[in-house]
Amino acid sequence: MDVLKYGRSLSPAQIIVYSFALFILAGTALLMLPAATVDGAGATFTDALFTIVSAVCVTGLSVQDTGTYWTFFGQAVILFAIQVGGLGVVTAAISLTVFSGRKIGLMQRNTMQEALAAPQLKGIVQLVLFILKYVAIIELVGTLLLYTVFAPQYGWVTGWWYAMFHAISAFCNAGFDIMGPAGGGSLTTYEFNPVVNTVIMLLIIIGGLGFMTWADVRTHGFHIRAYRLQSKIILIMTAVLIIVPTLIFYATEFGQNHDTMYLFPAMFQAVTTRTAGFNSVDLMTLSESNRAILILLMLVGGAPGSTAGGIKTTTAFALLASVWAMMRRSSDISCFGRRISEDTLHKATVLFMMYLLLIIFSTIFISALDDFSILDSCFETVSAIATVGLSIGITDQLSTLSKYILIFLMFFGRVGALTFVFAVHSKFDGTRSHYVKEDVVIG
Template identity: 50%
Template sequence: MLNRLSSFKIISLSFLLLIFLGTVLLMLPVATNDGRGAPLLTALFTTVSASCVTGLTVENTALYWSHWGQAVILVLIQIGGLGVVTMAVALTMASGRRIDLRQRSTIQEAWGCSQLGGIVRILRFVLRLTVGLELAGAAVLAPVFCRDYGLGEGLWMAFFHSISAFCNAGFDLMGERGGGSLMAYAGDPVVNLVIIGLIISGGLGFITWADLFDKGWRWKHYHVQTKIILCMTVLLILLPAALLFFRDLAAEPLSQRVLMALFQAVTPRTAGFNTMDIESLTEAGRIVLVGLMLTGGAPGSTAGGVKVTTAFVLMASAVASLRMKTDIACFKRRIAPQSLQQAVTIFLLYLGLFAGSTFLISEIDAIPVIDCMVETSSALGTVGLSIGLTEHLSVASQLILIGLMYFGRVGALTMIYTLNNQYRPNRGRLPEEKITVG
């Protein structure tokens, strides 16, 4: 049966299977603090949010779920962050069995690799990188959390938040302390810088990290995609941070203001933690937030969104058109026309889903459009930032968010190839005719 499925269908179905198993586990009585188990919609929403590394919740993670339930959520985050297929192949490798060509091909599609060669070597690197960074993050966070919560609970908090940050999930165990999420640590440089570092590390993408480790500090030897991802990452951190620093955080003390501006610039792509009250953002701040959430991180990473490479190709195409150039070029390389075609398709799909879902939720629950934009972009970009609407939405609106989270994690191209039964090559080309645009 599996031999007849394409790699894209395997990726899509693997997440559905993970969601089913997670929902069943969270409905067990042992998963909640009251011993009754979670209702179907609550378990389903939480499972989708965790496995799609989003972070939107309908119940407070620290107060509603037991330690067993929190452990299930953490496992879902880890599997969802690396990808179900990646984890399955990793278990195959651990058992000593050989990785066949089909498994290699599926990982290639899941990560967006340009070639099949070296997949197993990259997989080993990815697993070592993930474990290393998550353990390092937990080790640095542990003294802070152990000081505030005691040894046992502090270690669990450090471990949970390190994995949640690296996988760009945004789930936290703070309860209502300090206003929720990491707001109680808004001025703590250790917590802020560690979480920021983990979010960026997970959002850069595994192929990017492999290229960085292979080439070292030799910038000119990096792949063009790596250069694009690094440049876009820096740009999408510095510009929003400056805007927040001078506008929405102007009333905060200077030292805390810098940390808060930097943290809020990093987390919307697509981690979901926050150290300031998102509801206090101005409308301009919320629009910036929506734009960052829809953009997301790098291909083949733990982040969602349309991806920074998609945004770059669209901007580069616009620049080329303004300069009356027929080719899209960057870093002394020409970008393939197929990349532009895919970028336009992805952008329009995300834009259509974002606009349509925003309109539907606004009509169903009679909520202002600007507020709905934050929730829908957060779900579609697998971010998890919220202005407090998610838990108050109707069942229909929550189901819409569930669909958006799944689409955002699986990815637009994967969904397109999944829904198309087979590739149909062009057997001929029709006559060309120019259409006037603009």
């Protein structure tokens, strides 16, 4: 009775955080089994924890090569964790309740609303069913298309496993691959393959748009004017953050011989930072300036309520819009005929500062502890907190303490900064007294 009473007293934010934590512990135990590793010894606690956190938090950073270190059982555990983590542990669990025919209570609906970043409680169960249906369809189509490439190369059975693994990993913006280290790892051997590049990029983009954007597309089709403000912002930011970096990468890195085929690697690097973690080229060959651009793109990430991480496109837009409004000496932050509330801007500012402070301190600590450059340490740190998974090859060289820092950053980035804070400070007394307001000169 006390346990049930305690469970009912949890806030939606606490349920989300605890659900992720419990799922991670279960996955860690499975990866430590002898059947999970090729050598039959099982993974160490740190390696198992790091891998399962990276999978559940759909990041993709690895301390062991996924294709050669883990057995089929180990890879299956990782893939299941990716799928559940992409949907959200709470969404996946409640989906089982829906299919079992059991009634969904108000607390469960509130938790689903928080997990999906849905604007209202009404219709939340129908939204979950819609998400599950289209996730299954999109991942199946992606698997079939990739199968046309992988089957002739790896055989019918292994080719299907490869196709399904990478389709789910791409849609969930996880970035895990089972290609092995040959040829530079990840998808570097398919740098110019039109099918693999196009399918993986589309899966990443669709997964990163967010479930509520899907709902707008389903309801209004191509009548974009009828979309909610959030969906418009997401679509505009997504287009800009793909097109502009693609042109920059092509002009400065890949297009020296003016071959249009090099648009594939240029666009792939722009898309994968949204936050998928695949790479079709060796990132160490990129210039420092372009690696810095990758860091900025990783930090922004995808849409709220999506499989992607980062501070989110809406947060970046709100901050940029506030800067533009300040430059125009306007008190209103508006776009598409709508005004962004001060509360939204306040949350965006707090979230950005939390990410920034964690990135700064973690980067400095890892750089000092493991003697890597600030840029390399920052790349790994941002990749972890933004749940991207891109790496310049130093993850497996980090000390144990640095690995645990990345584990925390991945967990923090997946559950979300605000959700994490609300879970820690779940109670708010709106009747508290307030101090007298006094202005402070800024700038």
